[in-house]
Amino acid sequence: MRDAYHEELDSIGDGLVEMARLVGSAIGRATTALLDADLKLAESVIASDERVDDLQRELENRAIDLLARQQPVATDLRIVVTSLRMSADLERSGDLARHVAKLARLRYPQSAVPRDLHSTVLEMGQLAQRLMAKAAEVIISKDVDAALQLEADDDRMDELHRTLFQHLLDDRWQHGIETAVDVTLCGRYYERFADHAVSVANRVVYLVTGEHADELTSSTTPAADGS
């Protein structure tokens, strides 16, 4: 009986990892579609988001079913509830990848991103994908140090986001308002995507330690507090 139960718990974890892999792949492909103005790829990202939504519903139903039949307490209960929260993060990440792909489709056959911002946006896309891959690993390994590392990686995303804004607000900006709007939204999508990956990792930290990631960082590395 308990074996079947732990199998079910594991299968929820597997579902989360699958979602993380799908949305990680989606943001990578959406970035390529955006920069290369690849309509087919954009369409495929948009279509594949349905699979992520389906997975989330399945996972939610499985979690509720498990709560009802097995009535877990203590840690096991926290795992199930936290899984629900993580699946919401991942579902939302999928939406954001879809938004990037929709922007690519909207501006086809042009690229929505001007040439001089390609390298910044490419790095944002790669970083977003890497953060999600790390979040997936953290779900499997439950490695708190690895999880806390995501915050540091996310600082790089914030830097890249600032770089975008510097370009936008530079007097020499010559790409007009429409492109400014596109770049603003697209920067926001990547930033939020990264936030959700960090959030998934932080929830693992909370599960393992019972402390929230921000408390943990400031208590173990007091120097970080004043920086």
Added chain:
Amino acid sequence: MRDAYHEELDSIGDGLVEMARLVGSAIGRATTALLDADLKLAESVIASDERVDDLQRELENRAIDLLARQQPVATDLRIVVTSLRMSADLERSGDLARHVAKLARLRYPQSAVPRDLHSTVLEMGQLAQRLMAKAAEVIISKDVDAALQLEADDDRMDELHRTLFQHLLDDRWQHGIETAVDVTLCGRYYERFADHAVSVANRVVYLVTGEHADELTSSTTPAADGS
């Protein structure tokens, strides 16, 4: 025993309603702060978001506690799990109100929104606040028709959002890139805020009927499908 249990369940509902009221008030005040360039009001919105975050943590802990001690099944279990999802929507709405307030603070003593867009942004703010007030009522009344009404109200938000974009992309736009970026982000914040209010209402629909709001709308009003 069961009485104490239903009291606890009710208190979770009360917590959700309080969160909805707080974030509804926050988006209203943030809009005033934005349009009137009112720094004090902006600061108060930013500060008050902490209360929303605290409420969410409390509510989450109370829900987990209730799951552990009372082990609800069937409908009661769905109520608790759905409450967790709603509290996440409401917490995120609070963040979005805070973002609007931060934009107000960033551009003080100017208003981030140019004069000719004030009426559109004012209507977006009022609509956002009204949607959240309706969501709060729906949590209390569990009225499915009232809940489905929010989708229609949200159509107006989409219209207003399109109006913003029309202004932005009009050749006569004369407010420069920085303001275009501000208006783009701020339109996005209102739109997302409204999405979360709709999402809260839709979750009530699902609780009451066992059907997702989109299925329900298309089955009861087939005409809406082709529009």
